[in-house]
Amino acid sequence: MVKIKFCGAAGGDVTGSKHLIKTDSGEVLLDCGLAQGKRSESLEKNRNIPIDFEKLSAVILSHAHIDHTGAAPILVKNGFSGNIFLTPLTAELSRIMLLDSARLQYEDAKFYNKIHQEEGDKIEPLYDEDDAIKTTSLFNTRDRREFFSPIKGIQAGFLNAGHVLGSSSVLLEVEGERILYTGDIGRSNQIFLKSPELGKNIDWLITETTYGNREHGDIKDIENEFSNIINEVYNEGGKIIIPSFSLERTQEIIYIIDRLKSSKKIAEIPIYVDSPMSVRITDIFNKNLDELDFSNEFKKYAISDKDPFGYEYIHYLSSVEESKRLNDKKGPMIIISASGMCEGGRVLHHIRNAIDDDRNILLIVGYQAANTLGRRLKEGAKKVKIFGLSHDVNFRVKSIDFFSSHAGRSDLLSYVKGISPKKGVFLVHGEDDARTSFSELLKENGFKNIYLPKYCEEFNLK
Numbered sequence: 415m416v417k418i419k420f421c422g423a424a425g426g427d428v429t430g431s432k433h434l435i436k437t438d439s440g441e442v443l444l445d446c447g448l449a450q451g452k453r454s455e456s457l458e459k460n461r462n463i464p465i466d467f468e469k470l471s472a473v474i475l476s477h478a479h480i481d482h483t484g485a486a487p488i489l490v491k492n493g494f495s496g497n498i499f500l501t502p503l504t505a506e507l508s509r510i511m512l513l514d515s516a517r518l519q520y521e522d523a524k525f526y527n528k529i530h531q532e533e534g535d536k537i538e539p540l541y542d543e544d545d546a547i548k549t550t551s552l553f554n555t556r557d558r559r560e561f562f563s564p565i566k567g568i569q570a571g572f573l574n575a576g577h578v579l580g581s582s583s584v585l586l587e588v589e590g591e592r593i594l595y596t597g598d599i600g601r602s603n604q605i606f607l608k609s610p611e612l613g614k615n616i617d618w619l620i621t622e623t624t625y626g627n628r629e630h631g632d633i634k635d636i637e638n639e640f641s642n643i644i645n646e647v648y649n650e651g652g653k654i655i656i657p658s659f660s661l662e663r664t665q666e667i668i669y670i671i672d673r674l675k676s677s678k679k680i681a682e683i684p685i686y687v688d689s690p691m692s693v694r695i696t697d698i699f700n701k702n703l704d705e706l707d708f709s710n711e712f713k714k715y716a717i718s719d720k721d722p723f724g725y726e727y728i729h730y731l732s733s734v735e736e737s738k739r740l741n742d743k744k745g746p747m748i749i750i751s752a753s754g755m756c757e758g759g760r761v762l763h764h765i766r767n768a769i770d771d772d773r774n775i776l777l778i779v780g781y782q783a784a785n786t787l788g789r790r791l792k793e794g795a796k797k798v799k800i801f802g803l804s805h806d807v808n809f810r811v812k813s814i815d816f817f818s819s820h821a822g823r824s825d826l827l828s829y830v831k832g833i834s835p836k837k838g839v840f841l842v843h844g845e846d847d848a849r850t851s852f853s854e855l856l857k858e859n860g861f862k863n864i865y866l867p868k869y870c871e872e873f874n875l876k
C-alpha cells in the first residue's frame with residue numbers, strides 16, 4: 415500500500431505545505447509548513463494538524479521558508495521525536511527562521527491579547543523558542559544525491575529546486591513507485607540561482623502551482639529600472655525604503671545594487687540593511703559563495719568582484735540603537751528592511767519616518783498579500799494607519815515586479831513536460847484560479863490524470 419494525504423497547501427491554499435506518504439511500514443511527511451493568512455482559519459489549521467503523530471516516523475523538508483517548515487515545532491511539541499531530513503543549507507537557514515517564527519508568535523499573541531483584553535479573548539503562541547530549538551536538534555542533514563532511507567521500504571533523495579539557497583525537490587521510491595515532490599521550484603532564468611533539476615522516470619509528480627496562471631516580467635530589464643529609481647532619488651536627496659523578505663530577496667537586491675555600483679551605473683548612495691535576520695542570512699550566503707546552487711554567472715561575478723554582497727560599503731545593522739540612529743539621518747540613502755509585506759519589524763519605523771516627504775520612495779519588490787499594509791500602499795492608499803496612528807501618504811510608491819523565486823506559468827509547463835510523469839500529476843500550493851488554469855494548460859498539452867487535491871483528501875498511489 416502507498417497512499418498520499420494532502421494535509422496542507424491543498425484545496426486552494428498556498429501556505430501550510432504538508433503531504434503525508436502512508437505505507438505499511440510507516441508514514442513520512444513531506445514538508446511541515448505553517449498555515450498563514452486569515453487568522454481564524456490558519457489558527458484552526460495549525461492547531462488541528464490532520465496527522466496521527468504516533469504513526470509519523472520521519473519528516474523531510476524541502477526548503478527553509480516558514481510555509482514549508484514552520485509547523486514542525488508543533489509536531490515536536492506534540493511528542494514527535496523522529497528524524498527531520500533536509501539539506502545542510504536548509505538546516506542552517508531554518509535554525510534562524512524557526513526561532514524567528516517562535517518570537518513573532520510570542521509578539522503577535524502579546525499584541526492580540528492586549529487589544530482584545532476587554533472581551534477576555536486570548537490566544538497562545540503555537541510554540542515557543544524551546545520547541546523551535548528542540549525541532550532543530552532533530553535535523554538530520556543530507557547532501558543532494560546522497561540517497562537515504564527515512565523509514566524501511568522508502569528511499570529518498572534531494573534534487574536542486576532552484577527556489578532559494580538549499581531548496582530541494584524530494585524524490586521518493588516506495589514499493590517501486592517513483593514520486594517527485596517539487597517543494598517550491600524556481601524560474602528557468604534567475605538572479606543568482608541555477609534553474610531547477612528534473613527527475614527521471616517519475617510515476618507521480620506533486621507540483622506547486624503558485625504562478626500557474628501568470629508569467630513574470632523579463633529579468634533583463636531589472637538593472638535599468640533599478641538604476642533609474644536610485645539615481646532619481648539620489649538627485650533629490652530622498653530615501654528609498656525597500657521592504658524585503660530576509661531570505662533570498664534581500665540578497666538578490668544587494669547583488670543587483672553591487673553590480674550597478676561596480677559598473678558605475680548608480681551614484682555613491684549610502685545603503686543600509688536594517689534587519690537582524692537579513693544580516694544573519696546574508697552572512698550565510700556570503701560564507702557559501704562556492705555553493706553549487708549558485709549559477710555560473712553569479713560565481714564568476716563573485717570571484718572577480720570578491721564582495722558581491724557589498725560588505726565594504728553597505729551598512730549591515732543589527733542593534734536597535736543603530737536602527738534608531740538611522741531615523742535622524744538625512745537622505746539620500748537606501749534602506750532595505752523587513753518585514754517584506756510591511757506587517758511588522760523595523761521597516762514600519764522607516765515607513766513612518768519617510769511617509770510625509772514626496773522626495774522619498776517606497777519600493778515594493780515582492781508579493782503583498784491582501785489586507786497587509788504593503789498591499790494598501792501598493793494599491794495607492796492616500797491615508798494609512800501605522801502603530802494605530804493615521805498618516806497621509808506623501809511619499810511615492812513604486813513597484814518592481816521582476817522578482818520572484820517561483821516558476822511562472824510557462825516555466826512550470828516546461829518543467830512538467832521535462833519530467834513527464836507516467837501515472838499522474840497532483841497540483842498543490844496554488845490558489846484555485848492558478849490550479850484550474852494550469853490544469854487546463856496541461857490537458858491542452860496532452861497530460862492526463864491531473865488531480866487538484868482538496869484539504870485532507872487521500873489518494874492511492876499503489
Ligand SMILES: [Zn+2]
Nearest residue numbers: 477479577598
Ligand atoms: Zn518557498
